[in-house]
Amino acid sequence: MTKRLPAAVLWDMDGTIVDTEPYWMQAEIELVNEFGGTWTHEDALRMVGMGLWDAAEVFRGAGVDLPADAIVHRLTERVREQLAQHGVPWQPGAQELLRQVRDAGVPTALVTMSIRSMAEDVVGAIAFAAFDELVTGDEVAAPKPHPEPYLAAAGRLGVDIAECIAIEDSPTGLASATSAGAVAIGVPHMIPIPADRADAVWPTLEGRTLDDLVALLDGKRVGA
Known part of the structure; x- marks a missing residue:
């Protein structure tokens, strides 16, 4: 049976992809x-x-x-x-998982409260075309924890937010993602993430694969 991929994977930047x-x-x-x-x-x-x-x-x-x-x-x-x-301090496993997602043809967006100039610095340091869209802090009326940034990302990609996975490192970012309706993964970095703030909490992205994302989304569909 063909696995049902996420409609998109939406990524936070600071603390999630890069240790800035x-x-x-x-x-x-x-x-x-x-x-x-x-x-x-x-x-x-x-x-x-x-x-x-x-x-x-x-x-x-x-x-x-x-x-x-x-x-x-x-x-x-x-x-x-x-x-x-x-240099750009990459978080363990982030680029590898992002590359798998891209190779599978899954749309992606960067959803960061940093401004576009800095986001472009980071994206430009990635050795492959990592993102279809960038949603940045200077482009939204309401920042995280408001749902607007994630809703804007799904809207630009033309996908259903409920079929998207968001990856975040902070309770503030997770509040934005979950209130928008995305399936949210917390990967704590500087501050802890309570288990009830995310659909899954992973200690790191290292070793994680697209299959892990699919399994999480499938589990949410079954429980819906």
Whole structure:
């Protein structure tokens, strides 16, 4: 029997495909310190998965006396500088699974709250045509955890969101994916993911295959 593939696989970027969270944390510390404030590791963890313009208001509250657009620009450019200096730090198994999905002809979208310029930096470092669509933080009215980013990705691909699998590393991203109606996989990185926040929680993508995605989706169909 021919296996029924997902209509699409929708990928978060920071923390899921690439381990850029330490770069973001460094950029945040530098920015807050510049304005005489203190930014702890715990402060940084609270930002994981948050939309950049929402995060900018938190930084303004921490004493960063800049407009929100300027904060987003400063943080993003500092992360891009670190990517250029140190290279793109891939998460284990992410490119391999993405390649399997692409080789099978399954549509894909990147759904990230980073802005398009940074998303394009990361996508450009992948050695194959990885994504059909990019949905970025500067292109949506409502960031994660709102469902809009994932609904926008499914809409652009022309697929039923209920037949899509989303892969995320944070509770904020998973809330966006599940509220949109996608089958959601949590792969925790910087912060833990409770089992009830996702349809499956995998410790890593290393060793995971397209068959694992198919089995998860089939299980959801049976239980529906």
